[in-house]
Amino acid sequence: MNDNIRNFCIVAHIDHGKSTLADRMLQITGTVAERDIKKQTLDDMELEQERGITIKSHAIRMEHTALDKKKYILNLIDTPGHVDFTYEVSRSIAACEGAILVVDASQGIEAQTLSNLYLAMEQDLEIIPVINKIDLPAAQPEVVAQQVIDLIGCDDDDIIFTSAKTGEGIESLLEKIVQVIPPPKGSEDKPLQALIFDSMYDSFRGAVAYIKVVNGFIQKGDKIKLINTDQSLFVEEIGILKMERVKKETLKAGEVGYLITGTKTAKDIKVGDTVTLDSYKTKVSLPGYQDIKPMVFSGVFPVSTEDYEDLKDSLEKLQLNDSSLVYLPENSTALGFGFRVGYLGLLHMEIVHERLEREYDLSVINTFPSVTYKLHKQNGDIEEINNPKDLNSNDMIIKIEEPYIKAQIITLTEHIGPIMKLSLERRGIYHLTDYLDENRVVLKYDFPLSEVIFDFFDKLKSISRGYASFDYEVTDYQPADMIKLDIMLNGEKVDALAAIIHKDKAYHYGERICKKLKEIIPRQMYDVAIQAGIGSRIIARTTVKALRKNVTAKCYGGDITRKRKLLEKQKKGKKRMKQIGSVELPQEAFLALLKIDE
Amino acid sequence: MEIIENVYIHIPFCDSKCPYCDFYSITTQDNSIKNKYVSKLLEEIEQYCDIISPNIRSVYIGGGTPNSLDALSLENLLTGLLNQIHLAEGYEFTVEVNPGSVTEEKLKLFKEFGINRLSVGSQTFLKKELKTLGRTHSPQDIFRTFNTARKLGFNNINLDLIFSIPGQTINSLIYTLNKLAELDPEHISAYMLTYYEGTEFYRRSVKKDLIKIVDDIEVEYYDFVKEFLGSKGFEHYELSNFSKKNKMSNHNLNTWNFGAYIGLGTSAHSFYLDSRWFNDNNVKNYIDLKFNKYPNRSTLSLTDKKNEYIMLGLRKTSGISLENYNNFFGNTIDFDFRKKIGKYLENNYLILDESRLYLNPEKINIYNSIVSDILLD
Ligand SMILES: Nc1nc2c(ncn2[C@@H]2O[C@H](COP(=O)(O)OP(=O)(O)OP(=O)(O)O)[C@@H](O)[C@H]2O)c(=O)[nH]1
Ligand code: SF4
Ligand SMILES: [Mg+2]
Numbered sequence: 021m022n023d024n025i026r027n028f029c030i031v032a033h034i035d036h037g038k039s040t041l042a043d044r045m046l047q048i049t050g051t052v053a054e055r056d057i058k059k060q061t062l063d064d065m066e067l068e069q070e071r072g073i074t075i076k077s078h079a080i081r082m083e084h085t086a087l088d089k090k091k092y093i094l095n096l097i098d099t100p101g102h103v104d105f106t107y108e109v110s111r112s113i114a115a116c117e118g119a120i121l122v123v124d125a126s127q128g129i130e131a132q133t134l135s136n137l138y139l140a141m142e143q144d145l146e147i148i149p150v151i152n153k154i155d156l157p158a159a160q161p162e163v164v165a166q167q168v169i170d171l172i173g174c175d176d177d178d179i180i181f182t183s184a185k186t187g188e189g190i191e192s193l194l195e196k197i198v199q200v201i202p203p204p205k206g207s208e209d210k211p212l213q214a215l216i217f218d219s220m221y222d223s224f225r226g227a228v229a230y231i232k233v234v235n236g237f238i239q240k241g242d243k244i245k246l247i248n249t250d251q252s253l254f255v256e257e258i259g260i261l262k263m264e265r266v267k268k269e270t271l272k273a274g275e276v277g278y279l280i281t282g283t284k285t286a287k288d289i290k291v292g293d294t295v296t297l298d299s300y301k302t303k304v305s306l307p308g309y310q311d312i313k314p315m316v317f318s319g320v321f322p323v324s325t326e327d328y329e330d331l332k333d334s335l336e337k338l339q340l341n342d343s344s345l346v347y348l349p350e351n352s353t354a355l356g357f358g359f360r361v362g363y364l365g366l367l368h369m370e371i372v373h374e375r376l377e378r379e380y381d382l383s384v385i386n387t388f389p390s391v392t393y394k395l396h397k398q399n400g401d402i403e404e405i406n407n408p409k410d411l412n413s414n415d416m417i418i419k420i421e422e423p424y425i426k427a428q429i430i431t432l433t434e435h436i437g438p439i440m441k442l443s444l445e446r447r448g449i450y451h452l453t454d455y456l457d458e459n460r461v462v463l464k465y466d467f468p469l470s471e472v473i474f475d476f477f478d479k480l481k482s483i484s485r486g487y488a489s490f491d492y493e494v495t496d497y498q499p500a501d502m503i504k505l506d507i508m509l510n511g512e513k514v515d516a517l518a519a520i521i522h523k524d525k526a527y528h529y530g531e532r533i534c535k536k537l538k539e540i541i542p543r544q545m546y547d548v549a550i551q552a553g554i555g556s557r558i559i560a561r562t563t564v565k566a567l568r569k570n571v572t573a574k575c576y577g578g579d580i581t582r583k584r585k586l587l588e589k590q591k592k593g594k595k596r597m598k599q600i601g602s603v604e605l606p607q608e609a610f611l612a613l614l615k616i617d618e
Numbered sequence: 619m620e621i622i623e624n625v626y627i628h629i630p631f632c633d634s635k636c637p638y639c640d641f642y643s644i645t646t647q648d649n650s651i652k653n654k655y656v657s658k659l660l661e662e663i664e665q666y667c668d669i670i671s672p673n674i675r676s677v678y679i680g681g682g683t684p685n686s687l688d689a690l691s692l693e694n695l696l697t698g699l700l701n702q703i704h705l706a707e708g709y710e711f712t713v714e715v716n717p718g719s720v721t722e723e724k725l726k727l728f729k730e731f732g733i734n735r736l737s738v739g740s741q742t743f744l745k746k747e748l749k750t751l752g753r754t755h756s757p758q759d760i761f762r763t764f765n766t767a768r769k770l771g772f773n774n775i776n777l778d779l780i781f782s783i784p785g786q787t788i789n790s791l792i793y794t795l796n797k798l799a800e801l802d803p804e805h806i807s808a809y810m811l812t813y814y815e816g817t818e819f820y821r822r823s824v825k826k827d828l829i830k831i832v833d834d835i836e837v838e839y840y841d842f843v844k845e846f847l848g849s850k851g852f853e854h855y856e857l858s859n860f861s862k863k864n865k866m867s868n869h870n871l872n873t874w875n876f877g878a879y880i881g882l883g884t885s886a887h888s889f890y891l892d893s894r895w896f897n898d899n900n901v902k903n904y905i906d907l908k909f910n911k912y913p914n915r916s917t918l919s920l921t922d923k924k925n926e927y928i929m930l931g932l933r934k935t936s937g938i939s940l941e942n943y944n945n946f947f948g949n950t951i952d953f954d955f956r957k958k959i960g961k962y963l964e965n966n967y968l969i970l971d972e973s974r975l976y977l978n979p980e981k982i983n984i985y986n987s988i989v990s991d992i993l994l995d
Contacts, residue, residue, distance in 0.1 A: 575929075
């Protein structure tokens with residue numbers, strides 16, 4: 021029987037306090053010793069701690085004795101709030117029967133509150149609304165409670181008020197979880213079916229799958245089958261997820277835990293796959309996950325070409341940790357062999373870059389990201405491209421289409437004006453305004469994805485003094501007047517710097533890019549001519565004048581070693597640059613195009 | 619076997635500390651410390667008698683401020699030194715002097731002990747710039763020191779010049795250069811002001827409390843200095859050094875030619891065969907502790923040696939003698955560096971003729987960029 025199990029996730033808009041709320045639950049249930057509790061304990065990645073955001077969902081098992089004196093097993097999954105990581109949320113939801121919807125008492129409902137709520141409702145999860153941060157002076161619990169009631173149609177007393185800071189309300193929340201979230205439905209007596217909802221790579225143990233046993237039970241030593249990838253493997257170890265992995269002999273229906281098969285090849289374990297026993301005649305897979313579509317693509321190249329194999333290996337391992345990552349080999353004249361990597365957004369891209377550098381000790385270059393365009397050719401073919409170098413003028417293209425999104429922007433009414441202006445600049449198509457209450461509205465827009473994916477959100481935040489929030493989903497493709505903008509350095513086209521740009525914006529971009537590159541390219545021994553062009557037409561140009569001074573004035577008997585080291589250091593610095601023809605380009609140059617407005 | 623023929627002696631005492639200077643010195647007035655320091659110097663030299671040549675070709679006493687020793691200490695130092703080493707025919711013996719504090723009496727003493735070259739820390743001839751540099755001497759002090767030295771018969775005098783001092787203009791630089799030329803020394807060391815990490819100037823420039831002359835202007839000043847001194851009959855023989863005919867600094871040339879030398883006293887460095895070693899920056903320890911021979915010794919790999927040879931040799935306008943390189947390493951420079959220098963030869967940044975490899979004089983201003991790029995890995 022699994023009546024005493026509760027599987028739930030915590031979902032919310034970014035920064036509304038999910039991870040901090042999890043801290044308090046871990047504390048009260050004694051899952052983590054008092055002295056080991058830090059801020060956002062579950063955010064165990066260095067990057068998460070540094071940035072104070074959750075990047076990856078994190079599952080942990082707690083034990084709790086409720087008011088009825090019974091002991092319950094609570095499997096909690098903390099999820100990220102940032103829009104780029106929505107996929108993490110949807111995967112977590114599939115392993116749960118309930119969701120805690122956290123809303124910041126001072127911010128109220130924001131865009132990801134809505135989108136994550138809808139995700140949970142689609143999966144029929146029991147929702148527990150929680151209004152958090154009630155300790156804040158700016159908290160407006162009643163106002164926000166009314167927003168929540170209007171949104172999900174719950175009663176006043178369904179809402180729990182908490183402060184994850186002071187711990188207020190956490191006991192009631194735990195009690196509520198036990199009372200309203202249904203126990204898992206599956207049965208131990210049915211054949212084994214377990215969902216792989218997440219995975220990671222452990223450098224000692226290889227691939228580790230996180231599973232939820234839906235039906236039946238799984239034991240150490242079982243010969244299992246992964247249905248979708250059609251892999252037969254042995255269970256080397258299973259167990260439950262506390263702060264560390266805790267070994268068990270069996271995992272039964274309803275339980276959440278981990279599974280190690282000893283496979284080192286990352287590809288064997290696929291998130292969304294179903295684990296069953298090899299011996300069954302008929303193997304029925306659980307509804308898996310929708311294949312995720314990346315929003316943007318960019319080239320990832322090793323700074324030194326000999327690191328290519330390492331990069332390949334690292335991406336494969338990273339993919340186990342981050343199942344939304346997709347990649348294919350790419351070849352650039354300027355940068356050599358690398359990969360075209362698909363991301364869910366720019367934050368995701370930044371995180372992948374950082375992880376490759378930190379966790380895998382690689383030095384990599386990211387090229388300017390691009391969305392996927394559809395090229396309609398004269399012969400009726402439709403080609404999808406996400407790399408500027410695949411857009412060739414002599415390809416007989418009759419039409420180019422670009423991806424569009426449906427966006428909802430939640431804002432205070434006073435910022436509607438500037439937001440509408442910004443949206444117009446970004447080729448937005450206005451649909452309607454919904455009032456959440458008298459001060460807050462939801463604006464609905466269609467945008468070309470390429471116009472919002474880069475810096476739209478930053479701009480939105482700044483014109484709304486941080487209040488507006490934004491969420492979107494890709495809907496369809498629409499025709500667009502796109503052209504390829506080439507960048508030339510000393511007359512040579514640099515394929516990795518090319519970009520696909522809307523025709524009306526090309527001149528402006530061309531000028532800005534030249535200016536930005538001029539700032540970034542250090543003076544070298546020769547003049548560097550920077551040009552932007554469309555086809556054979558040059559639309560902007562500038563020059564980085566040759567370096568005029570770089571000389572050590574003094575060098576005598578006392579400091580020869582030091583001076584040699586200085587020169588050697590300069591030599592190393594040069595190695596971090598990418599040599600393109602006669603020009604040395606710093607790694608950041610490739611991403612500089614993202615920041616041309618600064 | 620190679621034997622050391624060049625001696626450097628460091629006197630780590632100054633009357634005050636200049637904010638741009640990264641030489642090791644302390645500002646004690648305690649003569650007993652200075653006396654003890656001198657006796658330890660003499661002890662130190664003694665323990666290296668096995669590797670020092672009986673015929674010394676150059677001695678250089680620098681600092682710090684050598685003339686901050688009192689006359690008695692100086693006499694002890696020079697007497698003791700000359701008891702232990704023998705100067706070869708045609709030797710060069712240099713002492714650095716501070717124009718603000720050196721007296722006629724001390725100059726005389728130098729002359730009597732056979733010192734035949736003076737290096738005067740003049741820096742600039744404008745009061746305002748001297749003040750910016752934190753120097754305590756006046757332009758008159760420079761004239762006085764120089765003229766006294768001449769009167770005493772010193773016929774090989776170097777004047778130090780610093781340019782691109784914050785606030786310096788091309789006109790003030792011309793003024794200083796004209797004054798320099800009037801004095802007509804045999805040698806000029808002209809340094810672009812460098813902001814060494816750890817100095818007060820460095821800190822102030824980081825805080826933007828001191829406005830550096832920008833690179834493009836600095837390089838114009840440098841070009842101007844080269845042109846001006848050239849027109850006055852000075853040969854530009856090293857990045858920052860200029861001399862009248864046959865008056866190059868032999869002591870420093872030895873360093874740039876990768877010759878051996880021994881350094882005595884705190885912070886002094888030595889180079890001999892495959893080794894470099896140096897004394898710590900600490901007067902108290904130097905006085906109190908027992909010596910160990912070859913302190914902080916490190917061994918150069920063959921690659922290190924080749925890189926240093928190139929780095930030092932290309933500082934000279936005459937560059938590197940192909941024959942000397944060949945004699946030193948047993949193979950040609952072309953064999954070692956061909957791959958690295960190819961594109962620079964093609965573009966005329968480096969020039970290779972039948973006997974030498976040298977930097978195109980027009981590219982001297984980017985010496986670091988070129989040299990760092992051709993170092994062996
Ligand atoms: N005053 C107050 N601050 C809180 C409370 N809960 C969370 N915070 C703060 O709000 C910020 C965000 O908290 P997190 O727990 O990281 O929020 P999150 O929802 O996990 O954020 P993401 O994972 O990035 O989406 C942190 O600075 C917390 O200290 C609360 O109840 N009161
Ligand atoms: S006098 Fe010379 S050694 Fe002493 S602090 Fe000034 S510049 Fe440095
Ligand atoms: Mg979090």
